[in-house]
Amino acid sequence: MNGNKLSLQHKRSLLGIAFIAPWLLGFIFLFAAPLLRSIQFSFSKLTVDPSGFTLQGVGWANFNNALFVDASFNRVLTESVWDMVLNVPMILFFSLFSATLLNQKFRGRIVARAIFFLPVILASNAISAAEASGLINLVGDATAVNELGQSGSQYNVMSMVMILSEIGLPLSFVDYIVDAILRIYEIITSSGVQILIFLAALQSVPGAMYEVAKIEGATAYESFWKITFPLVSPLILTNVIYTIIDSFSGSAVTKMIFTTAFTTQNFGLSAAMSWIYTLIISIILVIVGYVLSKRVHYN
């Protein structure tokens, strides 16, 4: 081998690194460095001055403040994590249901699809913020809006609860169903992308399989659980992870971290809060990923 010339394999590796170079630069300077910085901030008191900032180590004080001193962080954190945990199964169920619905042949299917994916483009935090502020403006203040929202949607709930518990369903399950019905708008508007992914998966299921199943005498119900569901199941994992990630942007914790940093100017506390949030999310992701990937059917 010639010492001056690089081997073909070597050249290929260099070329590959050249291709990912923009990302690599971005990753090192705009992701890894800030991430390490953020850890550093969470253990220190940060004061901003005109030329930059100064750091002063305070140990675990910020974490201590976030968890035990701050009046509302614990509550907001548990609420939004709990919200997410409740929403994920509902969104999954609804999106798989809608995807199977939209995958069937009926007149007006194209229009229906167009409408079902509309939330993908309209789900905007800016719009919901403006809407909320418009409503607050209308009613007076935020607590009034909350109460109004509750009383507005409380109509008919009691009768529904009665019917369901009369049937003999356990009360916690009834609660869950009623909650889902009250949140139907939120669920529908946040499942656009998930429907899209499920629909794409459904279309990749070979039609011949259904024909065979039909000839063998399987009902539509059976062929859903025996053919469709196993083939779509890898995407359930994808969708769960996507839904969890998607819940970051609008969650109350994110807003709280933002205001702690930029309104109260307590950067250290905000960094500590965000790390607590990140840790909880990653624990959930690891558990969900582990449990689901064991059950998923890969062909």
Add this chain to the structure above:
Amino acid sequence: MQSPQAVRKEAQHYRIQKVRGRAVDILYALFRYALVIGISFIIIYPLLMKFSIAFKDKTDIYNPTIYMIPVHFTLDNIRMAMQILDYFPLLGNTLLFVVVTTLLTTASCALAGYGFARFNFPGSSLLFALVILTLLVPTSTLMVPMYLHFRSFDILGIIHLITGKSGLNLLNTYWPSIITSATAIGLKAGLFIYIFRQFFKGMPKEIEEAALIDGAGGVKTFLRIMLPNAVSPMITVILFCFVWQYNDTFFTSLFMSELALMPTKVSSLAAQANALIPGMLGAGGGGSAVKADPNHVAMIIDTGILLAIIPLILLYLVVQRYFVESVERSGIIG
């Protein structure tokens, strides 16, 4: 031999079964339509309400008999909302910003996706795991360091060496978003890299080998052969990137809160409408004593929101059929 009577009985039996089958089909179709129409209504209802409000005259606010279709049509709301938002310059500005960042993101993510799909360099799988990591870390964790980073932007102290100052303040310029999208680290860029990688992995290797034998280098192969074939993942990425960038409030309010961009403007619409409407209605000089009718302000806010999302809806009507097709072909599901 069967008797004619038995045959007739059998025929009747089949006829009944056929009718029953058809009845079940029709019932199911009706049920399906009810579901589809119901869900569609839930999705479209807020939009319809906004359209109705946008054309509704002020005098109709307190008329309880009106549902959806206003009695007095007017374009006043639209005019006022446009004035408050400074609509057309704002829209132009936003579109320019979004198009530039979308194109940069697509380009950098396509490069990275190809790099990860086709080259085996040391640590490539570890680096790809890091791509996924960028998706999983909540953006709020990076918020403060990124903010301070762009407040005094510097690359390895080069700017400090040249100018003697401690970095450039890039806040409230377009640079933070342009830099993050050019380096494929911006809004959900990890997802886009993943989409491109899956697609390029699925393409037959023989095409590239043929190009290599014919004397095309790696870069030429990518530009001439791989990219023209990657239209469907590109459409997916461009569509999603455009929409998410257009709707993003997190990065815009973090880095560019003072620039005229649609998301920041729309989220501060309420405050501005409250401040500006009395003056617009000719109550100028009254100062803070004159307050706008809250119902009227809410109307203007709704109209403003409608104005903000109309470009997206128009875009969507044109490209919506690519949405499903592109996701099917782009290999997310592979």
